[in-house]
Amino acid sequence: MKLRLLGLSTAVMIAIVACGGSEGGMVEGTDVVVRMFDNRFEFTEIRIPVGGTVNWVGAGRQPHNAVAADESWSTETVFGSLDQFDGDSASLSYDQAGEYTFFCTYHGNAQGENMAGVLIVGEPSS
Ligand SMILES: [Cu+2]
Numbered sequence: 001m002k003l004r005l006l007g008l009s010t011a012v013m014i015a016i017v018a019c020g021g022s023e024g025g026m027v028e029g030t031d032v033v034v035r036m037f038d039n040r041f042e043f044t045e046i047r048i049p050v051g052g053t054v055n056w057v058g059a060g061r062q063p064h065n066a067v068a069a070d071e072s073w074s075t076e077t078v079f080g081s082l083d084q085f086d087g088d089s090a091s092l093s094y095d096q097a098g099e100y101t102f103f104c105t106y107h108g109n110a111q112g113e114n115m116a117g118v119l120i121v122g123e124p125s126s
Pocket residue numbers: 039040062063064065104105106107108115
């Protein structure tokens with residue numbers, strides 16, 4: 001009986017860890033900070049209002065960046081390079097409502113695979 005209980009709690013813990021590890025989670029706000037780890041974004045779903053800001057901050061040993069799949073914006077335009085290392089930040093304001101797939105050109109792709117996510121610019125969800 002004791003062994004069965006132990007097995008169950010271990011399975012639950014593994015499920016929680018697996019969930020937190022594969023998905024970056026959602027963040028919502030007017031002025032959001034998103035760290036770029038090796039090799040994933042801190043958040044894979046970002047919601048800001050029109051005119052909101054995302055501060056993309058390097059937080060890894062590898063260089064990272066954030067680029068819109070439709071090429072409408074890129075951290076390169078404000079940072080001056082696609083290579084953001086630990087502590088390098090690029091703050092972008094978004095004045096066009098829309099849903100943007102974004103990715104790191106080194107570790108993701110425009111199909112939204114691997115190091116990638118979705119930025120939703122619009123009215124805050126209630
Ligand atoms: Cu990267």
